[in-house]
Amino acid sequence: MGVLYDYFRAPDDEAVAKLMAATDGGPVVREGDSPVGDAVDGKGIDPPVVLGKVVSFALDVPWTADLIGERLVWPDGAGEDPEYEGPWVVVLGERARDALAKIPDDRLPGLADRWSHIEELSLYSDTQPEVMLSHLQEFVGLARRARTSGESIYCWICL
Structure with missing residues (x-):
């Protein structure tokens, strides 16, 4: 199994820390029939490269x-x-969120x-x-909801 990426929106880093403390398995984990948060199962779509490529296409800039x-942003000290x-x-970053949110439906x-x-x-078959x-x-919808709510997009990553 490869790396897992779940994208979700939250108001701030503190809310993310609380969500991570309350879940075991990321923001797409379900409680009953509902996801824990407004989240997208990112499959093998990593933020800097795969998602970055479509953002570069949307902005019409080189990747x-x-x-x-x-x-x-979480957990504290993991980067060291x-x-x-x-x-x-x-x-x-907000630029990525806004670039996704602003893509007109007819360009999708x-x-x-x-x-x-x-x-x-x-390498992926699907x-x-x-x-x-x-x-x-799904990404554009999440970005639009995040922007409208004044929230950021976060990505939970698990090996």
């Missing part, structure tokens, strides 16, 4: 490793411990088609344009 602008193997949470199919052909997704469109719609 760079720091385009998403993620920063480690080379032996720590997760899980951890990063927050995405073309962006998803382009995204489905990036090299980093070539990256047809229609599958990536569904993922992109």
Whole structure:
């Protein structure tokens, strides 16, 4: 099994720490029929590269490793411990959130088609344009809700 990525929205880093203390398995963990938070199962979509590529397409700028602008927020001290193997949470920069939130619906199919052909997704069997469109719609919806609420997008990462 590969690395797991769950994307979710939260008002601040303190709320994230409380959510992580209350869950065992990330924000997509379900209590009954409901997810613990407003979250998207990111499958193998890592923040800096795979998500970064579609953000670069949306912004019409070259991709760079720091385009998403993620920063480690949980747990405290994980960044200094080379032996720590997760899980951890990063927050995405506002530029990435806003770029996703601002993608017009009529651009989504073309962006998803382009995204489905990036090299980093070539190892996955389920990256047809229609599958990536569904993922992109989820990310855009999450970003729109986060922006409207004045919240940030976070990514829970687990090896």
